[in-house]
Amino acid sequence: MCLATPLLGDDKTPQDPETATTIKVLFVGNSFTFWNGGLDKHLKILSDSMTPSLGYQTESVVRGGASLEVMWNKTKAVEKIKNGKFDIVILQEDIPETSVKSFKEYSQKFVELVRKSGARPILFMAWDYERLNWISMEQIMAAHLEISKSLKVEVAPVGFAWSLSKKRQPALNMYDKDAEHPSVAGMYLSLIxxxxxxxxxxxxxxxPKNLPIKNLDTLNSDGRKFLRNVAKESNLQWKKLLSKQKR
Known part of the structure; x- marks a missing residue:
C-alpha cells in the first residue's frame, strides 16, 4: 500500500507503517545487502517484532560483487521491479567496485524504472573500504548528493552513518573481519x-524488547541505543546537506 505524501520528485513518501497494512519492499544489491543474513530478512524481523507490526513484506535480488550496472544487465532485478508490484525499491550501489560514472548512469536507469512501476526508489549509500581505496567516503557522499539532487531521489545515508559512528565510538567496529563487509554493529546501523x-x-x-536477529545479542543494549542515536543524527545531517545543495 503506497501513501501519497510527496517528498522528492513524484515519489510517494513517507511510507507510514502505523497506517499502511502492508508495505512491499524489494532490496537490489550485492553482498553488502545480503551479508549477516540479509537486510531484507532483518527488516521483516524488525517489522514483526514491533507492536503493532510495521507491516513490511520484503524480497531481494542480490549478487555478490555486483554493481548496479551488473544488477541491471545480468540479474532478474529489472524483471522483478516491473512485475513485483512493490511499494519501495532499495537500490544499493558499491561505488568502489565500479565507477562514479556507472553509478550515475545506472542509478538513473533504476530510478526511472522503479518510478514507472509505481514504486518509490531509495538509494542505499554504502561505504568505503581498504581493498578498493581509490575513492573516499567523502567522494561517495558527494556522488550521492549529486544524484539525489539531479534525480530528486531519496538516499538512505548508511555510509555517512558509519563514518559518524566511527568518529563517535571508534572501538565499535562497523566492519567484519575482512574489513569490507558489515559487522553485526554495521548491519544493525544499516538496518535502522x-x-x-x-x-x-x-x-x-x-x-522492540526482543529482536531475534542472529548474533545481534553480541551487541549490548547500550551499543544498540548508541547506533539508533547515530542513525537519527546521520539522517538529520544528511537532510541538512541536501538542503545546502539545493540553494
Missing amino acids: VIEATISGKDPRSRA
Whole structure:
C-alpha cells in the first residue's frame, strides 16, 4: 500500500507503517545487502517484532560483487521491479567496485524504472573500504548528493552513518573481519538507517524488547541505543546537506 505524501520528485513518501497494512519492499544489491543474513530478512524481523507490526513484506535480488550496472544487465532485478508490484525499491550501489560514472548512469536507469512501476526508489549509500581505496567516503557522499539532487531521489545515508559512528565510538567496529563487509554493529546501523528513511520515523523508536536477529545479542543494549542515536543524527545531517545543495 503506497501513501501519497510527496517528498522528492513524484515519489510517494513517507511510507507510514502505523497506517499502511502492508508495505512491499524489494532490496537490489550485492553482498553488502545480503551479508549477516540479509537486510531484507532483518527488516521483516524488525517489522514483526514491533507492536503493532510495521507491516513490511520484503524480497531481494542480490549478487555478490555486483554493481548496479551488473544488477541491471545480468540479474532478474529489472524483471522483478516491473512485475513485483512493490511499494519501495532499495537500490544499493558499491561505488568502489565500479565507477562514479556507472553509478550515475545506472542509478538513473533504476530510478526511472522503479518510478514507472509505481514504486518509490531509495538509494542505499554504502561505504568505503581498504581493498578498493581509490575513492573516499567523502567522494561517495558527494556522488550521492549529486544524484539525489539531479534525480530528486531519496538516499538512505548508511555510509555517512558509519563514518559518524566511527568518529563517535571508534572501538565499535562497523566492519567484519575482512574489513569490507558489515559487522553485526554495521548491519544493525544499516538496518535502522534504512527503516528510518522508509518510514520517516525517529529511529530511536525502533527498539522492540526482543529482536531475534542472529548474533545481534553480541551487541549490548547500550551499543544498540548508541547506533539508533547515530542513525537519527546521520539522517538529520544528511537532510541538512541536501538542503545546502539545493540553494
